Amino acid sequence: MVVHGPERGRRFVIGEGPFVIGRSPEAGLVINDERVSRQHASIVFDEDEWRLKDGGSRNGTFLNEVRVTDEPLRDRDRIRIDRSVLRFRTATDVEAAYHDEIYELMRADGLTGLANERVLADALDREVRRSERYRRPLTLLVFEIDRFPEVVKAYGGQGGDAALMQLADLLQAQFRRDDVLCRLDGERFGVLVPEVDGLGALTVADKLWRSVRDATFVNDAGQKMRVTVSVGLASLDAQRRTRDLLRSDAITALERAQDRGGNCIEAAIFRPNAAS
Numbered sequence: 001m002v003v004h005g006p007e008r009g010r011r012f013v014i015g016e017g018p019f020v021i022g023r024s025p026e027a028g029l030v031i032n033d034e035r036v037s038r039q040h041a042s043i044v045f046d047e048d049e050w051r052l053k054d055g056g057s058r059n060g061t062f063l064n065e066v067r068v069t070d071e072p073l074r075d076r077d078r079i080r081i082d083r084s085v086l087r088f089r090t091a092t093d094v095e096a097a098y099h100d101e102i103y104e105l106m107r108a109d110g111l112t113g114l115a116n117e118r119v120l121a122d123a124l125d126r127e128v129r130r131s132e133r134y135r136r137p138l139t140l141l142v143f144e145i146d147r148f149p150e151v152v153k154a155y156g157g158q159g160g161d162a163a164l165m166q167l168a169d170l171l172q173a174q175f176r177r178d179d180v181l182c183r184l185d186g187e188r189f190g191v192l193v194p195e196v197d198g199l200g201a202l203t204v205a206d207k208l209w210r211s212v213r214d215a216t217f218v219n220d221a222g223q224k225m226r227v228t229v230s231v232g233l234a235s236l237d238a239q240r241r242t243r244d245l246l247r248s249d250a251i252t253a254l255e256r257a258q259d260r261g262g263n264c265i266e267a268a269i270f271r272p273n274a275a276s
Contacts, residue, residue, distance in 0.1 A: 002029070004110030005084030014050075018042040021081055022055065035059050035082050035158065043073065043088070050090065052079060059158075060220055065165065067220070078113075083161055085110055109183040111161060112168035116182060123180040123192050124243040130194070131236055137197035140190065141205055142250045143231040146262035148187035151225060159219040160187075163227050166217050174208055190250075198235035198267065205231045205265045213263070230257035234268035 001011045012019065012029060020027040022040035031040070037057040044051055050073040054061040062080040063071050073079075079086040109116050124140070131138040145151065145163060152160040164187065171189065175181050180192040193204060209231055217227040232254025236246045249268035257266040 001087050001089065002110075003078075003085050003087050003108075005031070007084070008110060014043055014045075016045070018044045020055075021079075021086075029084075029086075031082060031084050033082050040081055041079075043079075049073075050088070052077075052088075057081075062220070065169075083157055112165055112183050114168050114172075114181055114183045114189070117184045117190075120180060120182040120184065120190055120192060124247065127180075127192060127194055128236065128243045128246065136195060137200075138236040138246070139193045139196045139198070139201035139204070139233060140236075140246050140250045141193065141201065141208070141231060141233045142184070142188065142190045142247075142254045143208070143229045144189070144254065144258070145187040146228045146230055146258070151227065155219045155223065155225055159223075159225060162219045163217050163225055166215070167212065167227065167229075170211060170215055171208070174211055196235075198233075201233050201235050202265070202267060205233050205267075209263075209265055228263040230254060230262045231265045232257055232268070233265070 002008050007029065019029075020039050020042045021029045021031065022038050023031060023033065023036045024038040027039065036059070037055060039055040040057045041052060041054050041061040044053060052061065052063055052068060052071050052073050054069045059082065060067045062068070063073075064078050065080070073088050075088070075090040077088045079088060107116060107119050108114065127138050130136065145167065148160065151163055155162075164183070167189070168183065171181055171191070175191055175193070178194055182190050184190050193201065196204060209229060212227065212229045215227070217225040219225055232250050232252065234246050234249035234253060253266040253268040257264050260266070
């Protein structure tokens with residue numbers, strides 16, 4: 001099933017013969033892009049297992065973000081060819097697996113695998129109510145890759161996708177299980193951090209900012225890409241009431257960081273007697 005790309009949401013059932021992915025009109029999945037070879041890759045059943053085989057392509061076939069030539073496939077593996085991402089399923093109940101994937105597409109970003117904006121909205125509702133009821137702190141961080149259009153101009157859309165995926169992997173290693181990490185839109189991400197007040201949030205934001213600054217980002221050709229982020233944050237406690245205020249203040253703080261030239265952190269300062 002295609003989870004990211006022009007055919008997003010489309011399911012392909014693989015039969016006995018090789019399932020070809022490429023630019024050729026005869027391919028099972030046609031990707032009309034000059035960076036994709038005519039017979040770029042294929043999925044075949046060989047000696048009691050499914051395998052992914054690259055067809056000698058110039059730009060490569062990626063299995064779980066590792067470039068491969070001939071590798072076995074496992075249930076839920078991610079296949080990436082150029083800017084299209086597929087999820088491989090081996091479930092015996094094909095319909096159930098398909099509906100599971102459709103549900104996941106509604107709540108997850110197909111490129112990075114992170115939760116999407118809908119999940120963040122639900123989490124904000126839930127956690128703001130919890131904060132009010134139990135008088136617990138809550139923080140929202142919103143951050144963007146600085147000058148992302150310049151990254152895309154220098155390295156192409158594929159390079160931009162690589163930066164987004166590598167940033168997502170880095171972020172997932174930074175946060176706790178209870179934190180809600182999402183890709184909001186384009187190069188913008190957010191993370192809702194329960195049980196962390198404003199001072200603690202600055203520490204979290206600083207750790208995030210430094211980890212991105214010190215990381216090495218590369219495109220599919222192995223070229224290093226300079227990637228930095230701007231971070232805006234806002235904190236809520238029992239005196240600060242609405243999810244909309246929390247979100248808008250975090251975004252305003254992000255915009256201030258970008259106005260300073262990016263690659264920095266800005267915090268929204270709440271006061272106990274602030275109006276709702």
